[in-house]
Amino acid sequence: MTSTTSTTTTLPSPPGHPVWGHLGRFAEDPVALLREGASLGPLFELRLPRRPAIVGTSPAWNRFVLRDLETFRSRGSLPSLVPHLAGGVILTDAPAHRSRRQQLDPPFRDIEGLRRRVRAAVDARVPSGDFEALGWSIETVKAMLNAAMFSGGFPAGLLDDYLRPLEQGVPSALIPRPLVRRAVRRELAVQLRARQDRTGPDGGSDLASALAHVPDAVEELRVGLAAGFDTTAHTLAWCLWYLGSHAAWQPVERRRAAVNEVLRLHPPGFLSSRKTAVTTAFEGVVIAQGTHVFTSPLLTNRLPELWDEPDRFDPGRFERGVRGWSYLPFSAGPRTCLGAHLARLLIDEALDAVLQEPLRAIDGDPSPHAGITIAPTGPLHLLRGHHPAAAPTSPSPPSPDPGVRP
Numbered sequence: 001m002t003s004t005t006s007t008t009t010t011l012p013s014p015p016g017h018p019v020w021g022h023l024g025r026f027a028e029d030p031v032a033l034l035r036e037g038a039s040l041g042p043l044f045e046l047r048l049p050r051r052p053a054i055v056g057t058s059p060a061w062n063r064f065v066l067r068d069l070e071t072f073r074s075r076g077s078l079p080s081l082v083p084h085l086a087g088g089v090i091l092t093d094a095p096a097h098r099s100r101r102q103q104l105d106p107p108f109r110d111i112e113g114l115r116r117r118v119r120a121a122v123d124a125r126v127p128s129g130d131f132e133a134l135g136w137s138i139e140t141v142k143a144m145l146n147a148a149m150f151s152g153g154f155p156a157g158l159l160d161d162y163l164r165p166l167e168q169g170v171p172s173a174l175i176p177r178p179l180v181r182r183a184v185r186r187e188l189a190v191q192l193r194a195r196q197d198r199t200g201p202d203g204g205s206d207l208a209s210a211l212a213h214v215p216d217a218v219e220e221l222r223v224g225l226a227a228g229f230d231t232t233a234h235t236l237a238w239c240l241w242y243l244g245s246h247a248a249w250q251p252v253e254r255r256r257a258a259v260n261e262v263l264r265l266h267p268p269g270f271l272s273s274r275k276t277a278v279t280t281a282f283e284g285v286v287i288a289q290g291t292h293v294f295t296s297p298l299l300t301n302r303l304p305e306l307w308d309e310p311d312r313f314d315p316g317r318f319e320r321g322v323r324g325w326s327y328l329p330f331s332a333g334p335r336t337c338l339g340a341h342l343a344r345l346l347i348d349e350a351l352d353a354v355l356q357e358p359l360r361a362i363d364g365d366p367s368p369h370a371g372i373t374i375a376p377t378g379p380l381h382l383l384r385g386h387h388p389a390a391a392p393t394s395p396s397p398p399s400p401d402p403g404v405r406p
């Protein structure tokens with residue numbers, strides 16, 4: 001089984017350019033392209049440069065791809081093209097991936113001690129009155145990550161410089177920036193050394209302290225900062241928008257379901273990308289060595305056969321339970337998001353701080369826009385606090401997502 005061409009010819013494929021295949025459409029509007037592909041069947045082909053690519057949507061496909069790190073490799077997949085993400089555990093393949101995660105998982109799971117400092121970072125910037133939630137979320141997540149990882153001691157200007165291309169999306173985020181990268185690595189080394197010498201701030205109870213003796217922690221923190229930034233910021237912005245549009249879900253005991261539902265509708269990491277190390281087969285379809293293979297939370301999370309009224313914002317569905325391999329905002333399997341617990345902690349604390357006062361969506365453009373991750377297009381104007389002039393008599397809240405029935 002060495003053929004690379006017979007593999008995908010039987011699969012449906014959206015219309016593409018005769019020469020460039022789907023490259024142009026993928027660069028321009030990957031969400032539309034993926035949704036069109038998914039409408040053709042549970043497995044479809046994309047034509048990307050040099051190699052065919054297969055995208056699958058079913059839970060069985062997700063399980064097939066995401067559990068098997070020997071066949072489905074990270075090196076050579078899409079993150080290799082994104083300088084911010086190309087490194088550390090993200091590009092570590094089996095068998096080394098397992099021991100790497102064994103080193104990294106405990107510090108990223110045992111994070112309750114970070115909550116207080118994260119909350120202080122949000123409390124210092126809680127908005128009042130009218131505010132723009134996308135920009136606020138971006139700046140607040142930077143401050144919260146800085147607090148969690150470095151007790152706020154990472155120079156804010158350098159952090160801004162480093163993360164800016166991720167805010168700008170494609171193509172900016174694809175351009176290597178060796179000078180900034182070197183400066184970030186140098187600063188990370190300084191931060192880690194201070195903690196190794198036990199001279200770190202606050203007795204050393206931040207994430208950098210927990211990683212100080214992990215080999216190559218510099219690179220793990222560098223890619224962790226990038227992987228945790230826009231994903232969390234965009235999720236937070238959407239949470240604020242949906243909660244501002246659906247006040248019934250604002251009470252603390254209902255928020256977890258609302259956050260889950262936001263992540264179902266708008267998973268920022270909308271595509272997990274792998275490359276096959278050997279030829280393999282799935283449900284009779286041969287997949288040649290070197291094929292790009294994708295799972296997509298964006299597509300699986302809205303499959304009508306898995307979710308009633310999939311485009312509808314209905315956090316109540318999480319109270320009724322979710323089937324395995326059907327809900328993948330943080331992916332699943334051995335490569336499941338390293339920072340999922342941290343992301344939830346940051347989002348919980350930010351929402352809790354903001355929702356000490358009522359929140360209301362005013363206007364804006366929440367439609368999804370894809371770059372390296374999916375973001376709300378913005379701006380997102382919200383009102384925080386008791387403002388009688390704007391309260392109950394006003395028209396019904398804006399639709400959270402023009403493509404989504406509220």
Ligand code: HEM
Pocket residue numbers: 089090091101223224225227228229231232235267268269271272273328329330331332334335336337338339340342343
């Ligand atoms: C809402 C926020 C987040 C979302 C939606 C998210 C989503 C994801 C997804 C879907 C993957 C799997 C990608 C794949 O299968 O190729 C992933 C992996 C990863 N995430 Fe997150 N993430 C979030 C926050 C974070 C945070 C806060 C951090 C760290 C500070 C982080 C660090 C990582 C790392 C290092 C990996 C690679 C794990 C591996 O390859 O073993 N993420 N994330």
